[in-house]
Amino acid sequence: MQFMLLFSRQGKLRLQKWYVPLSDKEKKKITRELVQTVLARKPKMCSFLEWRDLKIVYKRYASLYFCCAIEDQDNELITLEIIHRYVELLDKYFGSVCELDIIFNFEKAYFILDEFLLGGEVQETSKKNVLKAIEQADLLQEVKKVIFKNKSFVT
């Protein structure tokens, strides 16, 4: 995988993860172009598209779009499930995750992603193992738990 972007229906970038070296300028350009392209697509369209020499795999969860860029030989369907597994991880960690959780706890969203994907490849697919790693870290610090009451975006 070359990169992953999370953005809202309004086109606001919520998370960006780059697995190939690119300049900030290039990153911004790619983001702008892709957000536009993906937002312009209609709901029933397929989740894959060719873009430059990459394949884009995206899926919308409530107000958030999850968008991955993979290479020619990479598997589209399994990438779609990478997205879903990541959403599940966020959901389990935050307890019914919503966009606000990711805005206010963006660092956690990055940490969870790093446990799941590293260097653009799946590192650990077991939900238990990923969350164990994250929660161990939380235990090391004073814990204040207040969970959002917002509606979950996992269906």
Place this chain on the structure above:
Amino acid sequence: MPAVSKGDGMRGLAVFISDIRNCKSKEAEIKRINKELANIRSKFKGDKALDGYSKKKYVCKLLFIFLLGHDIDFGHMEAVNLLSSNRYTEKQIGYLFISVLVNSNSELIRLINNAIKNDLASRNPTFMGLALHCIANVGSREMAEAFAGEIPKILVAGDTMDSVKQSAALCLLRLYRTSPDLVPMGDWTSRVVHLLNDQHLGVVTAATSLITTLAQKNPEEFKTSVSLAVSRLSRIVTSASTDLQDYTYYFVPAPWLSVKLLRLLQCYPPPDPAVRGRLTECLETILNKAQEPPKSKKVQHSNAKNAVLFEAISLIIHHDSEPNLLVRACNQLGQFLQHRETNLRYLALESMCTLASSEFSHEAVKTHIETVINALKTERDVSVRQRAVDLLYAMCDRSNAQQIVAEMLSYLETADYSIREEIVLKVAILAEKYAVDYTWYVDTILNLIRIAGDYVSEEVWYRVIQIVINRDDVQGYAAKTVFEALQAPACHENLVKVGGYILGEFGNLIAGDPRSSPLIQFNLLHSKFHLCSVPTRALLLSTYIKFVNLFPEVKTTIQDVLRSDSQLKNADVELQQRAVEYLRLSTVASTDILATVLEEMPPFPERESSILAKLKKKKGPSTVTDLEEAKRERSADVNGGPEPAPASAVSTPSPSADLLGLGAAPPAPAGPPPSSGGLLVDVFSDSPSAVAPLAPGSEDNFARFVCKNNGVLFENQLLQIGLKSEFRQNLGRMFIFYGNKTSTQFLNFTPTLICSDDLQTNLSLQTKPVDPTVDGGAQVQQVVNIECVSDFTEAPVLNIQFRYGGTFQNVSVKLPITLNKFFQPTEMASQDFFQRWKQLSSPQQEVQNIFKAKHPMDTEITKAKIIGFGSALLEDVDPNPANFVGAGIIHTKTTQIGCLLRLEPNLQAQMYRLTLRTSKETVSQRLCELLSEQF
């Protein structure tokens, strides 16, 4: 205030984020951010030492601001400080900041690398994990230099925790991707392969990715992974859905790992019979499972299951050896073509494209033609329609070409603008390739121009003219058809070009019919003249002069036109010149001379269609490899020899000749290129026997090898060239590794070493030719024995020529054999050094260069470079400790040359002064040039 975060709440951060969210305008947001930046800056600069928590909070705010899209130019130091905190979350935020905002500031990189080094050595698995994540996220060359040696050790150590192993594997993968030359292969590789047997499925998952990437470039070294991967896969696919516990995903056992294992197997040809039987069973099981009723209605279940299925089909296609499996795969995809999920229809179309090029399944794919045509008409999503076009193109052969071309033409009328040009190219290629009756071909191309004239590129209309000129059976028909097409009141300019050219050559063939008499032909063309662009008008003027030769009866009419002010005094130089010259030619030349000068165009030499070349350029070569070609390559493979040159492709075309010359680029053009007109000359690419100019970036790569001996010299999409060399006195040996990065064979693979005459006398190179066939994914090695006879300046050029798919490839790179490779370092004391320095004081012996630093001026790196350059680095010789001093002897067959060097950095000015003193002027000169480029 809405938010309190989970874990370690940073209230200040949450307040700040809410503030930003509450900003009503972009200006308000920027104002709020600037206020916060000022606040953080003052906190960081303040006298009061910040505690870890505050530091973390502010660094986190900076990160948030950066992620909003604003520039951040401070805080790096504070983030680096956090790295050495003992509190996990502080360290974690520090690493996150570094990962997102890497800075090439060399001071910082060293501090960061130090912190990482400490964490890697800490034996604390969570800290080690963080450090590895950071390396994997940044993946820079500096990090590769610092850690590429260490990480393999962590990866294979017996006492490393599973989670750390996983991170280490992927971290190494990232470093290998960015700096393959810095990751040393060694004993660890065989132990990594055995991780495929690990009990922990997470470890296997991470290791499989690493092994796949390494195996692509070093297939021999990782060959044993094949049987291990097959047995692992077999255990997974036969396990019950609950066996793998948390690694089962919606009732599918370990889908990610299965996909990765299948992908790994695609780096290799079909395995030995014993392993192969087991693999076939696996693949059959996967195909069988696709027919079973779903275990869950959730889309995740079907996606995961089908992800494995599609990867299995890719492997089946890659092996292309089991007709039974290929046909089953095709049937399965056929079912998906009508599935209600758009995603599956899309993927089925895509995957079938590759199946169409296998001779075993081509016929099976063809049975789905109606479904695919239907998809072209009814799919609502343009990306799916695009796949349908690709598949129709791939499944086209002589039996269905007329139907497919007709369907594509009718789709073109409504096709999305974004894909029109590609469809035009495809239609043009298919029409040409499968034309039995060339009247059909001419009709098709004229239709193309009518429907989508704007998308018809130069190549397409050049090509139709080439073909009409080369085939006399179609010339009369072509003249008649363009004449009729030109009757339309508004016709596309491309049609005027084709029409003008063809009537100029063959208008006489229809001139007998009073409805298309010479004058009518001329008036028809000239009625379009004023609406056309300059190049088209220029072409029409040439048509007119050809008419003067063909039809003496219209000569005066044409002379009048040429004589008019709008021609003779045209503001465009080209048009004016043509008008003047043609007018003059028509007046002074005798009929005989006119007939010779304006003779019919000679046939064009046949070679690869320039349209096909264009499509390949657009789509990348692999997507347009056609069936014939695939077959041909396979038969060449079976014969074990290089491909025989198809006889028909080279000679001057006869009506029966292979029209496209698709088989192979001819070794040399059949005759001189057409001399008159010049219009079509640019259709042809350069003659393939010429040596390509140096590849872009070759100079830079060359410079990188001056101070080192191993690494990747060249890489493009197809080919990677790696080097490994060793030198001793005046002798050396270089191993050149050619890696085929594609899955298709390279044929006629010929690397050649080229030395100028001058160089040949001073440097002797000896090598043996390599096998002309390089299999997909394989690597071949060539050994060059080197002898330095006398000192030299130039570098040899390595030229590589081969055929890939239908295209001829030609690459040249400079081979980094430089004079300094024959250095032997000499240690000497300060006193000796200065004594010799003084002895070499004549002006011819010294060469000096003052130059600006091109890289950060780092002492350690400079030292390493001087040692890499080959001389000894003499400590405590120069009275100024900031200077560097070196000494050595250059060995050549004829003499030995003592060399002294001194490098004086000026940090303030960011400059260096480099002085070389040797007993030979040319040597001083060359060494100084080479070394100056390094800093």
